[in-house]
Amino acid sequence: MSERSEVAGAPLALEAQRRRRGGGRLLGRLRRKMEAPRFELHLDVEPHEPRLGEPIRVSLVKPAVGPPLGLQVGLVGQETYWARYEDADGNEGEALTTGELHADWREVPDEAGEALELFTVPDYLPYSYTGEKVAFWWQVSSRSRWKLDEGVDTLAAGVLQQEANLRPGPVVHIWVRP
């Protein structure tokens, strides 16, 4: 269940379009958007060290000017571990892998101001752990939709839709106890 980009062919398609249409400026605009700083948002989490099954109160304060569009806040758990793999030539090996344990995303109203959400780490899932070779980790994350400028054509919109239609916002790491 690891998170992976699902549009491996997109860069080549985009390059072909760019050649045909002289879209260098478009690529530049896309790149600037991708590398833009995270949006402004004050994210507060209480408690920072919850127990499994204990409610986590998340408070978000959005700026009065230009609040992020399509804001979402979520409780996300991930695991890092060594996984066996076999490549196309039949060679076997082991690779450090990150996978998703849990993702509970909630929509937040677009208006500026404060919003509250309650989350719970399900008690059947692992607590936070950082070990010699593996880890379980938890965080409260935020993300929002990209706001497309007028004039960015449907190609750009399509690529953003597939590849990165959500930009990451502030994150608060929490330590979940057993």
Add this chain to the structure above:
Amino acid sequence: MLELTLDRAVVAPGKEVTGTVAITSSGPCRALSVALRFVERSARLGVGAEVLAELDRGDLVAGQRYRFALTLPPEALPETGTGNLQLFWEVRTWADRRLAGDPDARAPIQVIRLRAR
């Protein structure tokens, strides 16, 4: 070559894990040890915490039995895991042999999950 028996397989943090190591066949050995350890198991094995004790030095003699008592750390974490990796406590005993594989025996223990009120 080694047989491991625990008195109890369910233990609270801070309490003793006790048991017996029995030698089932004689053989060369440099040291016989036992360890209580927190294992991280995925495609690679890791050890998070370990409590060690040496039971004897010298060759193994069939029929010998060794009692042991190891204290589980007060902060010992309970077992947990997913389909990809598991964290758990186990007792392992092994005979350290020169230029040869070390015969061993293992037994998992379950740590009681304590909840603060």
